[in-house]
Amino acid sequence: MIALSVAAVLAVFLLYTSIAGGGNASVSPSELRGRSDPVQLAGLVVGPVTGDAHGGGLRFRLRDIGEKSGVTVPVRYTGSVPDLFKVGRHIVVDGRLRNGVFVAEPGSMITKCPSKYSPAQKAGTG
Amino acid sequence: MSELGRAALLVTLGLSVYALVAGVAAARLGRRRLALSAQNALLAAFVSTAVASAVLLAALLRHDFSFTYVARTTSEALPTAYTISAFWGGQEGSLLLWLLVLTGFGAAAVRLNRSWARDLVVWVVPVFAAVAVFFAFLVVAVASPFATQPAPADGVGMTPSLQNPYMLAHPPLLYLGYVGLTVPFAFALGALLSGRTDERWLVATRRWTLVAWTALGVGQLLGAHWAYVEVGWGGYYAWDPVENAALMPWLAATAFLHSVMIQEKRGMLRIWNVLLVFLAFSLSLFGTFLTRSGVVNSIHAFTQSSIGPWFLAFIAVTVAVSVAVLLRRLPLLRSRARLESPLSREAAFLYNNLLLLALCLAILWGVVYPLLSEAVRGEAVVLGRSYYDFFLRAFGLPLLLLMGIGPLIAWRRASLASLATTFRWPTAFALATGAVLLALGAGSSLPGLVAYTFSAFVAATIVLEFARGTAARKALGATSWPGAFFSLIARNRRRYGGYVVHAAIVLLAVGIAGSSAFDSVGEATLRPGETLEVGRYALTYRSLDERQTANATELRALLSVRRGGRDLGTLEAGKNAYTVEQQVSNEVGIRSDRLTGEDLFVIAEQIDPDGTVTFRVFVKPLVNLIWLAGLVFVLGSLIALWPDAREQRRLAERASSLGLTTSR
Numbered sequence: 172m173i174a175l176s177v178a179a180v181l182a183v184f185l186l187y188t189s190i191a192g193g194g195n196a197s198v199s200p201s202e203l204r205g206r207s208d209p210v211q212l213a214g215l216v217v218g219p220v221t222g223d224a225h226g227g228g229l230r231f232r233l234r235d236i237g238e239k240s241g242v243t244v245p246v247r248y249t250g251s252v253p254d255l256f257k258v259g260r261h262i263v264v265d266g267r268l269r270n271g272v273f274v275a276e277p278g279s280m281i282t283k284c285p286s287k288y289s290p291a292q293k294a295g296t297g
Numbered sequence: 298m299s300e301l302g303r304a305a306l307l308v309t310l311g312l313s314v315y316a317l318v319a320g321v322a323a324a325r326l327g328r329r330r331l332a333l334s335a336q337n338a339l340l341a342a343f344v345s346t347a348v349a350s351a352v353l354l355a356a357l358l359r360h361d362f363s364f365t366y367v368a369r370t371t372s373e374a375l376p377t378a379y380t381i382s383a384f385w386g387g388q389e390g391s392l393l394l395w396l397l398v399l400t401g402f403g404a405a406a407v408r409l410n411r412s413w414a415r416d417l418v419v420w421v422v423p424v425f426a427a428v429a430v431f432f433a434f435l436v437v438a439v440a441s442p443f444a445t446q447p448a449p450a451d452g453v454g455m456t457p458s459l460q461n462p463y464m465l466a467h468p469p470l471l472y473l474g475y476v477g478l479t480v481p482f483a484f485a486l487g488a489l490l491s492g493r494t495d496e497r498w499l500v501a502t503r504r505w506t507l508v509a510w511t512a513l514g515v516g517q518l519l520g521a522h523w524a525y526v527e528v529g530w531g532g533y534y535a536w537d538p539v540e541n542a543a544l545m546p547w548l549a550a551t552a553f554l555h556s557v558m559i560q561e562k563r564g565m566l567r568i569w570n571v572l573l574v575f576l577a578f579s580l581s582l583f584g585t586f587l588t589r590s591g592v593v594n595s596i597h598a599f600t601q602s603s604i605g606p607w608f609l610a611f612i613a614v615t616v617a618v619s620v621a622v623l624l625r626r627l628p629l630l631r632s633r634a635r636l637e638s639p640l641s642r643e644a645a646f647l648y649n650n651l652l653l654l655a656l657c658l659a660i661l662w663g664v665v666y667p668l669l670s671e672a673v674r675g676e677a678v679v680l681g682r683s684y685y686d687f688f689l690r691a692f693g694l695p696l697l698l699l700m701g702i703g704p705l706i707a708w709r710r711a712s713l714a715s716l717a718t719t720f721r722w723p724t725a726f727a728l729a730t731g732a733v734l735l736a737l738g739a740g741s742s743l744p745g746l747v748a749y750t751f752s753a754f755v756a757a758t759i760v761l762e763f764a765r766g767t768a769a770r771k772a773l774g775a776t777s778w779p780g781a782f783f784s785l786i787a788r789n790r791r792r793y794g795g796y797v798v799h800a801a802i803v804l805l806a807v808g809i810a811g812s813s814a815f816d817s818v819g820e821a822t823l824r825p826g827e828t829l830e831v832g833r834y835a836l837t838y839r840s841l842d843e844r845q846t847a848n849a850t851e852l853r854a855l856l857s858v859r860r861g862g863r864d865l866g867t868l869e870a871g872k873n874a875y876t877v878e879q880q881v882s883n884e885v886g887i888r889s890d891r892l893t894g895e896d897l898f899v900i901a902e903q904i905d906p907d908g909t910v911t912f913r914v915f916v917k918p919l920v921n922l923i924w925l926a927g928l929v930f931v932l933g934s935l936i937a938l939w940p941d942a943r944e945q946r947r948l949a950e951r952a953s954s955l956g957l958t959t960s961r
Contacts, residue, residue, distance in 0.1 A: 176648060180655040183691050187684075194680040197667060202676075211679050225822060225903050225911040251530065251902055251913065254872075254882045 250278030320423030343400035372454035389442035421487030463523035470516030477509025482578035542584030701755035727754035745814030794937025811919025
């Protein structure tokens with residue numbers, strides 16, 4: 172009885188993983204080199220920020236969070252820009268690398284919001 | 298002053314250690330006076346924690362920036378209410394609050410139950426003490442709220458988006474829920490340790506679990522409402538790891554609240570119940586670990602700190618000890634009754650439990666998947682929204698249906714004929730509702746249509762139950778119909794409170810289905826005078842206003858709204874630019890329709906200097922039912938919680954008579 176129910180639940184689970192497959196890899200700018208599959212890119216915004224998110228696209232660069240590896244990736248983004256987006260913030264965008272530019276999916280940007288649990292200035296610096 | 302706080306916390310740590318050691322010794326050796334002394338130590342630990350808390354609160358109110366914690370979380374200009382909320386705003390303070398609630402709950406739960414369950418309570422005390430030792434150690438040695446520094450002129454202050462009434466209630470409610478789950482955990486583990494595995498630990502903790510569960514549920518809904526109104530992206534839940542961290546223990550506790558009834562009535566699922574309590578408590582610790590350690594990407598960036606590994610170690614110890622004790626006591630937990638038929642109330646509750654647990658574990662899998670895939674494949678893979686949405690439908694929709702079936706199906710064995718009579722009208726009503734909605738065009742989303750149909754079914758069963766019960770009480774001699782209705786609820790608060798909670802879940806399901814499966818979106822860049830149409834609404838952008846307030850520049854786009862040719866007035870949406878904090882925040886415009894529960898939700902995405910504005914507009918049908926569900930949920934919980942001396946006595950008698958037979 173219980174075993175049957177558990178089996179049914181497992182079957183649903185396997186059904187999902189076989190149909191939909193896994194999610195997207197989460198990578199940092201320095202790990203992006205040479206990949207062209209859809210990924211989730213997490214990094215720190217580096218200026219200058221130019222362009223128009225509701226026109227030709229917002230342009231900026233991302234670098235690794237934490238270490239100063241010096242590797243930056245140009246990003247083109249369209250769609251909603253969260254309130255907290257600015258130079259120096261941590262953001263996460265979905266998309267893929269095309270001809271050396273990371274083209275983000277429209278509206279996929281999320282910023283790490285400084286929550287109650289961290290003082291405003293220190294948000295993200297660890 | 299900081300010395301007093303530090304000293305008080307040291308005393309708490311010492312008392313907790315004493316309560317643990319003396320408690321174990323007393324329980325093993327059977328020393329009653331030592332056991333009493335351990336109980337008193339737990340109470341004293343609460344008092345000394347309260348002293349430490351008072352010191353911190355006083356420092357906050359006096360703006361004493363020589364306290365590092367005060368300087369980092371508040372500023373001179375911060376309003377008093379938010380200065381108080383800074384108590385749980387930072388990591389150190391929130392750990393102190395945790396310890397305060399933990400020792401308070403522990404001391405109260407032990408005192409309330411020690412007269413009628415003494416043999417059980419002697420082992421509950423050391424479990425509470427062990428958890429308190431961990432948290433006291435953290436605030437003494439790892440993350441002290443009483444660290445000092447040369448006082449700066451002013452503090453750092455609080456992020457503007459968090460200076461918000463929701464943030465006064467949302468975090469403490471979640472803490473209350475998390476910590477409250479310690480009570481059933483301590484009693485369950487205490488019952489196993491003492492070998493008194495009868496039903497008394499359930500009776501002792503039912504209300505505590507209900508309180509914790511209600512707080513956790515309301516806390517999450519408040520968080521969702523805050524996200525909807527303040528964060529302004531058009532949604533209320535994003536399956537973010539930190540949000541999931543609160544949902545998982547809630548689901549485990551929901552399963553427990555249901556399976557408890559099967560154990561009380563039939564003595565079944567005894568191992569299962571203990572497991573659920575262990576799971577709920579471990580998940581609440583795991584949730585704290587997730588938010589504190591920064592191991593997974595979340596939109597909520599908490600201070601990443603050194604307490605992560607400590608939590609991981611404590612979770613490991615908790616799980617190891619729980620499982621070891623459970624395995625040793627397994628023979629005592631064998632059920633006397635067996636499941637007789639797959640068509641019975643026991644079976645329906647079992648399906649409900651499996652589905653809740655499956656949903657909980659699917660979410661857990663999604664949360665830890667980036668970590669697992671990183672360990673196995675060398676790169677972190679993130680499961681997106683579609684993963685969670687799939688499982689919410691696959692497990693949530695059958696759960697919804699079971700909510701209508703479970704409470705009405707017969708115990709032990711139900712015949713098909715009796716099922717047909719019981720569910721004839723609800724089924725007919727649900728099918729009719731489904732057909733009407735299909736004709737109205739709800740077929741655009743199959744999961745949405747199914748959710749509506751199932752909700753209609755459950756709603757019909759609940760209404761029928763209230764109608765039948767009221768009619769029966771009237772027939773038994775109640776003077777009036779309202780009198781009959783209220784005496785029905787008063788005489789069986791647990792049952793009818795449960796139905797009211799079920800009604801809240803129906804509202805929640807309808808609200809979620811309506812706002813996520815049947816919403817419409819529109820986006821356009823408008824110059825003044827131009828119009829955007831979304832659904833049946835037409836929005837005309839009139840003008841852009843700029844206002845200057847004390848700390849921000851407010852830009853507001855004024856829109857006039859029409860629906861089906863009827864003028865509905867104006868709506869404002871815009872942005873605030875905070876000068877000092879150098880931050881911009883979206884201020885969305887929301888127009889709620891009181892009659893239909895529908896929201897028109899306007900975001901001014903981008904405001905250009907020449908006055909053109911890019912608007913993003915959502916029409917979200919029925920979304921207000923979600924918030925209404927919160928109120929109904931609290932009402933139902935209160936009915937179920939309300940002290941009922943008669944029922945408590947009955948349960949206690951039955952439990953202790955069972956206890957005598959099992960402890961031999």
